[in-house]
Amino acid sequence: MAPRTPLPVEAPEEAPVAATATTARGLVREFDGRRVLDGLDLDIAPGEFVALLGVSGTGKSTLLRALAGLDRQVTGTIDTPDRIAVAFQEPRLLPWHTVLANVALGLRTREPETAARIALTEVGLTERAQAWPLTLSGGEAQRAALARALVREPGLLLLDEPFSALDALTRMAMHRLVLRLWQRHRPAVLLVTHDVDEALVLADRVLVLAGGRLTFSAPVDIPRDRDRDRDHPALIELRHELLRQLGVSQEG
Amino acid sequence: MPRITDVPVLPQASTAPDRAAEHPVPVPPATAPGQPEQTQRPNRPERHRWHAWARLVSPVAVVLLWQLVSSAGLVSAQKLPPPLTVWHTAVSLVTTDSPAYGTLQGAMLVSLQRIAIGFAFGAVAAIGLALVAGLSRVGEDAVDPLMQILRTLPLFGLIPVFIVWFGIGELPKVILIALGTAIPLYLNTFAGIRGVDARLAEAGRALGLRRTEMIRHVILPGALPQALTGLRQSLGVAWLALVVAEQVNANAGLGFIISQATQFLRNDVILVALAVYAALGLITDALVRLLERRALAWRRGLLSQ
Numbered sequence: 275m276a277p278r279t280p281l282p283v284e285a286p287e288e289a290p291v292a293a294t295a296t297t298a299r300g301l302v303r304e305f306d307g308r309r310v311l312d313g314l315d316l317d318i319a320p321g322e323f324v325a326l327l328g329v330s331g332t333g334k335s336t337l338l339r340a341l342a343g344l345d346r347q348v349t350g351t352i353d354t355p356d357r358i359a360v361a362f363q364e365p366r367l368l369p370w371h372t373v374l375a376n377v378a379l380g381l382r383t384r385e386p387e388t389a390a391r392i393a394l395t396e397v398g399l400t401e402r403a404q405a406w407p408l409t410l411s412g413g414e415a416q417r418a419a420l421a422r423a424l425v426r427e428p429g430l431l432l433l434d435e436p437f438s439a440l441d442a443l444t445r446m447a448m449h450r451l452v453l454r455l456w457q458r459h460r461p462a463v464l465l466v467t468h469d470v471d472e473a474l475v476l477a478d479r480v481l482v483l484a485g486g487r488l489t490f491s492a493p494v495d496i497p498r499d500r501d502r503d504r505d506h507p508a509l510i511e512l513r514h515e516l517l518r519q520l521g522v523s524q525e526g
Numbered sequence: 527m528p529r530i531t532d533v534p535v536l537p538q539a540s541t542a543p544d545r546a547a548e549h550p551v552p553v554p555p556a557t558a559p560g561q562p563e564q565t566q567r568p569n570r571p572e573r574h575r576w577h578a579w580a581r582l583v584s585p586v587a588v589v590l591l592w593q594l595v596s597s598a599g600l601v602s603a604q605k606l607p608p609p610l611t612v613w614h615t616a617v618s619l620v621t622t623d624s625p626a627y628g629t630l631q632g633a634m635l636v637s638l639q640r641i642a643i644g645f646a647f648g649a650v651a652a653i654g655l656a657l658v659a660g661l662s663r664v665g666e667d668a669v670d671p672l673m674q675i676l677r678t679l680p681l682f683g684l685i686p687v688f689i690v691w692f693g694i695g696e697l698p699k700v701i702l703i704a705l706g707t708a709i710p711l712y713l714n715t716f717a718g719i720r721g722v723d724a725r726l727a728e729a730g731r732a733l734g735l736r737r738t739e740m741i742r743h744v745i746l747p748g749a750l751p752q753a754l755t756g757l758r759q760s761l762g763v764a765w766l767a768l769v770v771a772e773q774v775n776a777n778a779g780l781g782f783i784i785s786q787a788t789q790f791l792r793n794d795v796i797l798v799a800l801a802v803y804a805a806l807g808l809i810t811d812a813l814v815r816l817l818e819r820r821a822l823a824w825r826r827g828l829l830s831q
Contacts, residue, residue, distance in 0.1 A: 342732055344728055344731060344732060358732075359732070360729075360732040362725070362728075362729065364725065366725055366726055366728075366729035368726060368729075368730075368743060368744065368747070369824050369825070370747040370748075370750075370822075370824045371743065371747075371824075379730075379733055379735070379739075379743060380730075380733040380734050380735045380739060382734075406823075406824040407824075408824065408825065422733070426733075426734075
């Protein structure tokens with residue numbers, strides 16, 4: 275973990291924790307001459323839940339892949355916790371391994387199966403441990419993917435629109451589950467999403483990516499004890515601001 | 527960092543709303559919730575069993591018609607022996623060791639041995655080459671052009687060259703079968719390896735899998751469905767190659783029975799030998815399909831929907 279450096283773009287009011295879990299400086303990534311990331315800087319404190327918003331094609335997933343070390347063509351400096359886990363938009367479970375084997379895959383702990391079983395219990399999939407992934411519902415598969423990410427005890431959890439393919443009710447259930455798991459394990463989280471309300475419900479801080487840089491950063495200072503009240507005046511104000519930032523003039 | 531093993535696990539009841547929310551519309555789920563998947567079998571409706579029997583009706587009708595036409599003397603029994611004659615011929619070929627033909631089962635064993643050896647060599651070479659070409663660029667550049675050239679050569683056009691090179695014994699026959707086996711299996715296995723879902727490979731990298739783990743857990747299982755398709759194609763070509771190869775100076779095997787029968791104008795014997803080829807081909811195909819069902823059991827959930 276690197277020592278904390280001043281925030282160049284985003285300046286939250288309250289001082290974050292002393293150490294910076296994740297730091298990115300001057301990230302540049304081009305696709306066929308088009309700069310998707312253009313000198314991007316990012317800081318995520320340990321245990322902080324950050325949501326990253328941006329319209330389609332602005333490079334949200336590119337940034338996430340860069341942080342995950344999945345993109346070797348990105349330039350700049352990245353400092354992250356040792357253990358990073360990713361959950362993608364699609365569950366990406368290996369269909370030829372059982373759910374349990376998927377969760378245990380690549381675990382370097384002494385008893386990977388036991389750890390995987392515990393993780394599956396945490397996401398409520400105990401009885402589906404021996405199921406083939408193709409027999410799971412969309413929500414179950416995404417929960418298995420979440421278990422597979424969390425069982426690695428990541429210092430940084432990267433979530434790439436993991437709920438966008440789910441129906442509205444399942445998505446709400448998943449939001450509660452993710453919050454519960456985050457509060458228990460306290461990884462830093464970067465949630466990439468295009469859903470303003472999802473960002474507001476889950477995150478400590480919301481960021482907007484546009485033109486290859488983070489153009490907006492604001493804390494969400496509303497207690498998370500219960501489901502955040504959508505009608506809270508501060509949330510309504512922030513929602514309007516975010517929609518304006520995203521180039522959506524009217525709330526829809 | 528909090529360890530997962532240190533925290534109390536969730537009580538089961540707290541997950542119930544999540545599960546209920548996942549089936550907001552009454553879509554029949556592939557499996558009953560909570561039931562372990564591996565004990566599930568797709569239960570086929572009664573209708574399907576009748577359907578299987580119904581498919582037998584037209585072939586049986588054709589055989590009956592064939593018997594009637596022959597018995598009525600409408601076609602020459604020598605040109606088209608009736609089914610009953612073919613059956614009796616088959617029985618006598620099995621029960622008597624005739625100087626002209628030997629026994630049917632003896633010939634069958636010789637042919638089976640040829641195809642087994644040729645197929646084994648071809649399959650091992652094909653899978654080995656497909657791994658070399660599929661897992662590295664250098665391997666692809668070294669192996670794939672040669673295989674693509676081989677694939678364009680007409681297999682049976684090679685027979686005269688093989689006779690010059692390898693004589694007229696067992697070797698050219700086995701090589702022809704091996705080559706016929708290797709090409710479809712190589713092409714499919716190579717394509718299967720290269721066609722592995724890039725998103726799964728990325729997920730594997732995100733999980734920190736090592737190269738050997740990637741090959742074992744992601745690439746090989748991902749390539750397996752197409753490799754098995756290639757295996758079935760290979761078997762088909764291998765049987766064809768056997769039949770053709772056995773026409774060349776056969777002194778044993780089913781091909782030998784056919785060439786003998788041709789000289790004695792015994793079409794009934796030829797029909798028996800052809801039926802044996804067909805039956806053996808069917809059996810080996812069924813074996814591969816059984817292998818497919820075992821190895822690709824994970825797809826059952828998908829297919830039964």
